[in-house]
Amino acid sequence: MAKARIIIHLPGSVILGAEPLKQFYRSLREGLIARGARVEFAIHDRATLPGEVEADEDFHIVDHGNLRHPRVLNTGIAYVYPFWHLDPWGIRAGSSIEAKEFDPQAIDAEAAAEFMEKLRRRQVQKRASRYPQPEERVAFPEGCIAVFLQSEAHRQVEETCHLDRATMVEALLARDDSRPIVVKIHPRDTSAGTRDWLGALAARDGRVIVTEANIHDILASAAVTVTINSAVGIESMIHEVPVVLCGRADFHHAAITVERAEDLDAAIMAAERGEWDFPRYLYWYFRLNCVGSGSGTLIDDVLARISATGFDTGRFGLSS
Template sequence: MGEIVFHVPELWLGAAPEKMPRFYRRLSEGLAARGIAQTWAPMDRATLTDRIASDSAFHILNHARHPHPRVLTAGIAYIYPYWHLDPLGIRAFSTITDSVFRPAEVDGDSAQAFFRRLRQRMVGARQSRYPQQQAVEPVPEGSIAVFLQTEGQRSVEETLWLDRWTMLDTCLAAADGRPVVVKPHPRDRDPDTGSGLAARLAAHPNLHLSTANIHDILATADRVVTINSAVGIEALLHRKPVILCGRADFHHICTNARDPQALRAALRATPPHRAFARYIAWYFGTQCLDAGAKDLTDRVLDRLAARGRPL
């Protein structure tokens, strides 16, 4: 029948079952029920190549890109409980990037229902990928909302077209008096971020630094600008036009700004009509895996079979 080897953080192994993400718990149970052998190993990127070459098993890696015919990478796809399981990687590196979104092929009624459920869970509950303050903080109306990222991360450095300061400075230059709201990444501890923002706040009276709940900023924004942050796809739940300054796998209904000229033009243009509900249903419902779905194991086995490894 073949075997699947899961490579996960060592601290997950031997821990209480509830410490393991639901995606892995349910998949493990489903594979066991089908009599498919599975092995769990601590993630060791230094030895991955040798480990994979030493057997004929299929390997599922948690957050580790390692293109190989017998490898898939798993990771949360921005919004829980949706997961990537992809031959190339997760998020900006996933094969969804090159997939074609055809709105006419997505059922409108079911897409609206899917969109409403996800929007209620995220926007209605004011929840995001990272913890958000629940107190409502005033945010200027009609702003260009700019969300920064921690560019020291490899995944950001490898995918950006504009760095954070070029992105923000271009937005300020193109704002034409409109408020520009900037929110740093919640995990950014770089002192250069603070000094860079302080200098720009002193020079631009229309620039506003905000630590408000993401959904308060998105609700009042006119445009959303980011490199490829998860907030970009959350902005789609608010039906807001998104401008990306880096490679992302949810680019299909966003405007891609590969240089400052393109960003300026996008900020001054009338946003095109977008099929927000159909896109969200297509992206999460068909391109990703729902950790709580009854057919989770079947869909995972289908992806293995597509790689030439039917189990």
């Protein structure tokens, strides 16, 4: 029987050379080939992918995929570098982590604390985020409510919303709470409409502060974070700031989720009263449910994920 292939489906722009190949995929290909695997790249076409998978008996790894199939794992950045999803359901809001149970008592506290410190050095001290952030430091009122907007135009945001961003912000303004509300525009949202809308809100309500500042400056002063399901929810946890989500997220286990605007007030109070073990949670989420692209065990971790689907990795004809 011929060796099974590992087919990695990537954007056409990458396959055709218009965009660079991410280091994760380069490491994956080189590491698997070094073990004796047959690895091929293919263009990820959502329309044709199911048929391509059914037409062979190989294993498929799909960039930004959401295909559930016994011979498929979906992959993409898991909110913060260097962690990646390698998941049978999808990535981020669509990942299978959403359905798993988190038991903090099953996580070693010392290992979690060490991991948290590494995250803080990598993200907070370096003022780094998934999208480029301004270098200029900005001070915000201590104890403010931090709101991080997303654009419903971006794939998966609209389909995972419980509250859209306008409803979310209006529900915040309706609360009897005098604290400043710091609203950060999403870095990829360049629309004048968003800025006009927020400018009108700030003119109407003196609590509203609209900003495009570095998220770490905002989180350093925040008492609570409110967002739909942005990666900033994870970064808020790194700052140990409680999180209220207004959409589906696979990191909901360490946050309060709101499905109705009228529940937002109670959710904020619950989040601030909660006893959140963020170090253990982030260790569980990233170290136990994702793969690290810079890890010395990356190839073993990937093969273990493939094996967990029920696929016989012996079919790859690996040398070691």
